[in-house]
Amino acid sequence: MKSTLVEKIRAIERKHVGHDDSQRKTPAILSSGWAEVDTALGGGLPCGLHEWFGLAPASANVSPDRKFWRPPLCALIHLVRRGLETAEPGRRVIWIGRKCFPYPSTLHRNAGDRFLLQRSLFVAPRNSADRLWAIDLALRSPAVGVVIADGSGFDMAATRRIQLVASNHAAQAFLVRPPWEQCELSAAQSRWMVRNVAANADSTGSTNPVWTIELLRCKGVHWGITENIWRVEWDRAECALHLSTKVADSVGAAPSATSKRSSRRLA
Numbered sequence: 001m002k003s004t005l006v007e008k009i010r011a012i013e014r015k016h017v018g019h020d021d022s023q024r025k026t027p028a029i030l031s032s033g034w035a036e037v038d039t040a041l042g043g044g045l046p047c048g049l050h051e052w053f054g055l056a057p058a059s060a061n062v063s064p065d066r067k068f069w070r071p072p073l074c075a076l077i078h079l080v081r082r083g084l085e086t087a088e089p090g091r092r093v094i095w096i097g098r099k100c101f102p103y104p105s106t107l108h109r110n111a112g113d114r115f116l117l118q119r120s121l122f123v124a125p126r127n128s129a130d131r132l133w134a135i136d137l138a139l140r141s142p143a144v145g146v147v148i149a150d151g152s153g154f155d156m157a158a159t160r161r162i163q164l165v166a167s168n169h170a171a172q173a174f175l176v177r178p179p180w181e182q183c184e185l186s187a188a189q190s191r192w193m194v195r196n197v198a199a200n201a202d203s204t205g206s207t208n209p210v211w212t213i214e215l216l217r218c219k220g221v222h223w224g225i226t227e228n229i230w231r232v233e234w235d236r237a238e239c240a241l242h243l244s245t246k247v248a249d250s251v252g253a254a255p256s257a258t259s260k261r262s263s264r265r266l267a
Contacts, residue, residue: 005123005134012092012121012143030172033082034243037213037230041190042220045079048189049163049173051151052076053216055196056179071150071176072194073102074234075213077116078241080146083172084119087145094138096123097131097150100176106239119145128153135162139171151175160187182216190218197231209234210244 029044038044054071080093093116095101101124107116123138125131131150138147139162147166151159154175166173167189175188182193197210215228231244 002130002133005137008121009137009141009143012090013141028170030079030083030086032079034230034232036243037215040215040228041218045172046167046189047170047172048167049159049175049187051159051175051177051186051188051191053177053179053182053191053193055194069178071100072192072211072213073100073106073176074209074241075192075194075211075232076100076148076174076176077102077106077239079172079174080148081116083146084116090143091145092119092121092143093146093148094121094123094134094144095148096125096134096138098124099150099152100148108239128158132158132161135173136165139165139169139173142169144171147171147173149173149175151177152181154184154186156185156187163187163189188217191216208236 029046031038031044032041052072052075054069056069084091084093101122104117107120108114123134125134132154135147135149138144154162154177159175162173162175164187165171177184179193182191193214193216195212195214197212210231210233212229212231232241233244234241
């Protein structure tokens with residue numbers, strides 16, 4: 001697997017950007033495309049590691065030990081598109097770990113849109129050590145614009161390694177992790193929690209899925225000054241994630257400690 005991945009990435013580098021990492025012109029800050037979120041972040045997401053905690057099982061009887069959780073792929077697909085659209089032409093996105101593989105249909109905005117799918121390379125490592133190695137290799141390549149990876153089980157040392165490589169090579173790394181790993185120490189630049197919004201909480205009659213995204217931590221952001229919870233809706237027709245104008249307050253779950261620290265909400 002390792003030799004095959006190295007060969008594929010090197011082939012992309014030769015075809016599009018060569019071998020010189022100095023050619024990478026990834027923006028230092030990635031705009032999320034959501035004005036309110038970018039304002040809270042001080043402009044957007046800086047290059048580095050960003051962790052996204054997935055959705056817990058719907059049933060309280062399902063044990064976390066069984067690993068039943070869903071990664072927030074719609075949010076990450078949105079950010080991946082933003083990253084590739086603002087990066088140099090020819091950059092690729094690397095999806096590492098089967099847990100974070102999206103359905104191909106979610107990568108299409110319409111029947112004729114193959115942009116994101118054509119730019120994607122999917123890697124299925126056998127274990128956590130191989131996942132970490134693949135993430136490291138991808139982030140160092142000037143042919144790669146964004147890396148999405150399954151970060152479940154990673155410890156502080158692993159996240160520190162990813163954060164250093166991503167920031168040193170001006171790259172964006174997004175890890176998906178199960179919600180019960182929120183208590184694990186991490187060197188991530190930011191950490192996010194995604195939660196379902198109950199179907200009866202939306203009075204607009206829309207059938208599109210709705211979630212809240214919560215900024216749990218971001219270096220440089222001071223709590224109590226900016227909002228940290230937003231409501232987003234997946235547009236099935238456009239395969240795009242839009243920021244909702246509805247107040248993100250009650251989502252059918254008890255607020256976290258981070259939520260209680262923030263006194264303001266998005267209106």
